[in-house]
Amino acid sequence: DLVIAQVNKHMPRVHGDSFIHIEDVDYIIHHDEKLLTYESSPSDEVCKRIGKYVSKLVENGSTIQVGYGSLPDAILKSLEEKKDLGVHTELMSDGIVDLMEKGVITNEKKSIHRGKTVASFCMGSEKTYRFIDDNPEIEFHPIEYTNNPFIIAQNEKMTAINSALEIDLTGQATAESIGRYMYSGIGGQADFMRGARLSKGGKSILVLPSTAQNGEVSRIVPFLKEGAGVTLTRGDIEYVITEYGIAYLHGKNLRERAMSLIAIAHPKFRAWLLEEAKKANLIFKDQAFIPGKRGEYPEHLETYRTTETGIELLLRPVKISDEPLLKEFFYSLSDQTIYKRFMSMRTDMPHERLQEFVVIDYSKEMVILAIKQEGPREIVLGVGQYAIDEKTHTAEVALVVRDDYQNKGIGKVLLRYLTELAKKQGLLGFTAEVFADNYPMLHLFSIMGFEIEKRLEDGVYHLKMRFR
Incomplete structure (x- = not known):
């Protein structure tokens, strides 16, 4: 293999398993250039409400994993009153750095890598890149280590928080596609959700706004569309959160799952979901429902x-x-x-x-x-x-x-x-x-x-x- 390395003064030097020996490099190119930055959009009211519900589930001393974007940023912001959180994640983001600077994330209660924020890569602002540069509190490790469910599970109270495009009334979720239309790859969320389920005191939390396309489409659907990739199975998810509340799915039968998810769907789609669930024999045929504000x-x-x-x-x-x-x-x-x-x-x-x-x-x-x-x-x-x-x-x-x-x-x-x-x-x-x-x-x-x-x-x- 031919290894070409770029030397760039703007690239942070990060601790952990992130070094290679100079003898393994064939060519070195010196070229300074600004790094790509990611600035998330401000959190809207929906994201803030979801963040509030997530904060109810995250215990002091938990080790957390989150993604990036306006929703994960709102979730991280909602954790500002927590104490001694730890991080074992795939992605290092601005929100994690903010909580470290505020003393919320200390990593002091972690079961492994105590005192260290563990991640595999970083996307954020220049401020975040400066923060992780030569910071002994940060360790980066290869994906095959950070995303290994058995490594993840060694953290007690491991709390994985991930988002999805859709979830159906049985508890299957997709973060990859709507039907046959692909949006992204599977990513690492299945690794972390399963690792959290194996962790002592761990939690797997799926978050998503109740609607898409400016409120015209429900993200909670009767069944995933034909061709959709099932990113998370019914056994992977414990909690589902929308801006309308928390549904706890673990150990529930299909009828109980359907009713729990309908209860946190957008109000204007609940009657439709109820009727579709009846047609599919997921719930009782005589299941009653009070429409509207009442x-x-x-x-x-x-x-x-x-x-x-x-x-x-x-x-x-x-x-x-x-x-x-x-x-x-x-x-x-x-x-x-x-x-x-x-x-x-x-x-x-x-x-x-x-x-x-x-x-x-x-x-x-x-x-x-x-x-x-x-x-x-x-x-x-x-x-x-x-x-x-x-x-x-x-x-x-x-x-x-x-x-x-x-x-x-x-x-x-x-x-x-x-x-x-x-x-x-x-x-x-x-x-x-x-x-x-x-x-x-x-x-x-x-x-x-x-x-x-x-x-x-x-x-x-x-x-x-x-x-x-």
Whole structure:
């Protein structure tokens, strides 16, 4: 082989496995020229919202991998509040340098190459090229090393963040082509996503805007088009993020995957995706859906609260994709708890019944879940809901808490939040029906500061509770 080397004073000298011996070079050409630079465009609101969701998943001390462009730059910017991040990536970019200068990326928690940012090549500004020049904190290695999934997996909490052109409702994604029209090669994302999946505490995250072509095309589609390259298979992806939220796909069946992805699609394409999923037998034929603003998930109502006993809870409205969560919750309840909540001996929770809880018109009713988060899993500890009576401008309220978490303040937190939301909607108060021997629920209502009218009939109290 003939090896010709160019000597260029503008080329950074980078540490790591990036040197060759002079005896291996046949010819040397001295020619100074400016390096090509890459300036990413400013991040738009969609990219910033995606970045915000990614930041929820990236833990302190994680080792990250990202690509380049306005979306990865927005993601990196969203990580400015994190601590002790590490980098093992293919591409070194301006965003990584910014986080290193701010002390966010320290590489101190990495399992391998501790204290070093590891990459294979760099695309960025002249400032970035100057930063990596003879910088002992930077190591470049050949692609066959940086992209080796088994090397990647040696980093604990390895978090791979990559983008795609399209993803279908089963969880297959392409970053290469739309149908037979090629956009790029496969790149290294499959290596990093698989390496992250093998890593202890690792995460594979796929990010993409919900639409393309100025909002005219959905990037979430029923199935990838014929001829499309499947860059990432159903088993490669744990999380999918659009500007409308996070879908966790790992371990889910096709129906659960489809509903999770429809929930984060652009609202104007959700009805279409739902119908296509029904035609393909991916979801139930009777799957309900509330179109328009009335059925859009009110993310701004998500909040964190702590009970008097120290239990940290995420309170959030129910989502159309929460049917499996609620099924698990209801089947965890004792027969007695079910009876007190529904005043019925019926204990089964089929799809038809669960839909009444997850497919709601948020302008007429509200269902709030009290959630304990265990890693990527959400565990429902309690459910509170109210349905508005437009004639009286009040709402019927009901609560239920898992047996093993009763008498720990969860019901009080739920009821306080439901009261807060009801007051914001201009409601005057709540109504409720409670068994006369359901003393904990009667006590809870009594300490909330409501003006209460009670009527006992056939062992059931009919309550009218006016807000003060």
